[in-house]
Amino acid sequence: MAVSELVRTELARHDWASLGCGCGDGAEHLPLMFEAILEAGSARDMSGYTLDGHVEWNGEIFACTPPAVAVVMAALAGELSPPARDELVDTLWRVSAAEFYPDHAIEERTRSAAVGGFWPLVRIGLTGNAERALTVADIVEWLELDAERGEHYRRLLRERALAKTKRPRPRRF
Template sequence: MELVDLEIGRHDWATLYCGCLGFAGHLASRLSRLARATTEEEASVDGIHALTESQSIVTATLPVVSVALAALADDVQEPARRRFAELILGVLCSDGQELTPEFDGRDVLVECEDMVRGALWLLYREVLSATSVGTGSYAFEILSIVENDKQRLELVGTLAGQRIAADLRHPPR
């Protein structure tokens, strides 16, 4: 969990806003607990999805996506991997952000997409090494949002075979 812990430690969570409409101080411990989850029950950490359940971008969003990508690069067990991939996908599918002073003109959703785009090969590895259809499918759906090379995406969709949901194997051209 070194990568996850390192990434969690880089952020001042108490100064960031969460989707629960409060400060995000609670997210650091919950993200850490999620990264250490080995069962489905442990991976259903309360409060993690408040970030995306609000369907809007908050100041904690970019750090959470950064931690989620670190988790996919770290030695995290399958139930947690799936939740982190689901979390990234939820952010990328959100309704965007409200124009509020704390963003100072930034488009955090675009920044999240750029961050995730920088981790394409990590996501491709996740698709092709997934031990569950859920994790592979989430990773593939994330790629379908951020990958500019649609030919490569289609080839990987075919190569992934049973590792992703059937409706994702042959994306529309």
């Protein structure tokens, strides 16, 4: 798959070298990491490339996380291979579960970047499998949308998960 112009624009918008990364270095390597993930057509093509340990690590987010989440949301708005989509949604889920932030402003900028890509995220949850629907429901809860809107979409996503859960067929005698 090709990296979309929207993603390239979002990647170019940030000074990655000035941002701290979960690996302990500057985040200047993240654009290449994103490109490798987004261009991968299969899990094998993506081998060795992950955002885990860079955008978030062990429940902590970093200075690179808000712009990285903006790139994730831009990418989710386009066509992706299943492994690339899964890596991005799983990264977003791990970010949403983070408990440690360098400061409150980073947490808020991260959440704001994710809210900006709400619709493609919900589409993925409503059209994916049960696990994906539950993952997106967890992310929607973290987004802290207004009460009615957030509850509505969490309920829809959980219903989707329940409907997609395989149940054993009754035995016929």
